[in-house]
Amino acid sequence: DIVMTQSPDSLAVSLGERATINCKSSQSVLYSSPNKNFLAWYQQKPGQPPKLLIYWASIRESGVPDRFSGGGSGTDFTLTISSLQAEDVAVYYCQQYYSFPRTFGQGTKLEIK
Amino acid sequence: EVHLVESGGGLVQPGGSLRLSCAASGFTFTDYWMGWVRQPPGKGLEWVALISKDGSEKYYVDSVKGRFTVSRDNAQNSLFLQMNSLRVEETAVYFCARDEDRGGDYGYWGQGTLVTVSS
Numbered sequence: 001d002i003v004m005t006q007s008p009d010s011l012a013v014s015l016g017e018r019a020t021i022n023c024k025s026s027q028s029v030l031y032s033s034p035n036k037n038f039l040a041w042y043q044q045k046p047g048q049p050p051k052l053l054i055y056w057a058s059i060r061e062s063g064v065p066d067r068f069s070g071g072g073s074g075t076d077f078t079l080t081i082s083s084l085q086a087e088d089v090a091v092y093y094c095q096q097y098y099s100f101p102r103t104f105g106q107g108t109k110l111e112i113k
Numbered sequence: 114e115v116h117l118v119e120s121g122g123g124l125v126q127p128g129g130s131l132r133l134s135c136a137a138s139g140f141t142f143t144d145y146w147m148g149w150v151r152q153p154p155g156k157g158l159e160w161v162a163l164i165s166k167d168g169s170e171k172y173y174v175d176s177v178k179g180r181f182t183v184s185r186d187n188a189q190n191s192l193f194l195q196m197n198s199l200r201v202e203e204t205a206v207y208f209c210a211r212d213e214d215r216g217g218d219y220g221y222w223g224q225g226t227l228v229t230v231s232s
Contacts, residue, residue, distance in 0.1 A: 042219075055213070107158075
C-alpha cells in the first residue's frame with residue numbers, strides 16, 4: 001500500500017498570510033502516460049463531508065478559489081493557500097489514486113494565528 | 114444538481130451486520146464509478162471500497178475483504194455496502210462518493226451515515 005504522510009499535523013497562520021501543507025507518498029504516484037500525478041487534495045470543515053480542491057496534483061476543481069494551488073510531482077506535493085481567509089479553517093487531506101487501495105494522508109489541521 | 118444521500122446507519126453489536134444505501138440523483142449514475150469512504154469519530158479518512166460503472170469490478174481495503182460487499186442497482190440509481198462481522202473499530206461515519214472518472218478523485222460526497230459498533 002502507498003503510505004501518504006502529511007506535514008505538519010497542525011498549522012496556525014495569520015489572516016492574509018501564506019499557508020503551505022506538505023504531502024509525501026511512499027512511492028511515486030506519477031503515471032508516465034499520461035504524465036499525470038494521481039493525487040488529490042480535499043478540505044473538510046467540521047460536520048461536513050470532504051470537498052475536492054485539487055486533482056492531478058495541480059488542477060483546481062471548478063469553483064475553488066484561485067488562492068488554492070497544488071504543486072509537486074512523483075512523491076512530494078504541496079497545497080498552498082496564498083492568502084489565508086477565515087473560511088479556510090479546516091482539515092486538509094491528500095489522497096493518492098495511483099493504486100489500490102486508495103489512501104489518504106492523516107490530515108493537517110489549519111487554524112488562524 | 115448532484116445529490117448523494119446515505120442511509121442505513123445505526124447501532125449494531127460486534128459481529129453483527131448492516132447494509133448501507135446511497136441514493137444518487139442529478140447525474141447519469143451509470144457514467145460513474147462509485148465508492149465508500151469512512152471516518153471514525155475525530156479521526157481521518159479511510160478509503161473502503163470502489164465499484165465500477167456496471168458493477169463488474171470491485172475493490173476493497175484489505176481490512177474489510179471477505180466481510181464487506183459493495184454493490185449497485187443502476188436501475189434504481191443506488192449504491193450499497195453490505196457490512197458483516199462488524200468490529201468495534203469500524204465505528205465511523207460512512208460516506209458514499211462519486212469517482213470523477215479522472216483516475217480516482219472524488220468530486221461529490223454524501224453527508225454520511227453513522228455506524229456505531231458497540232455492545
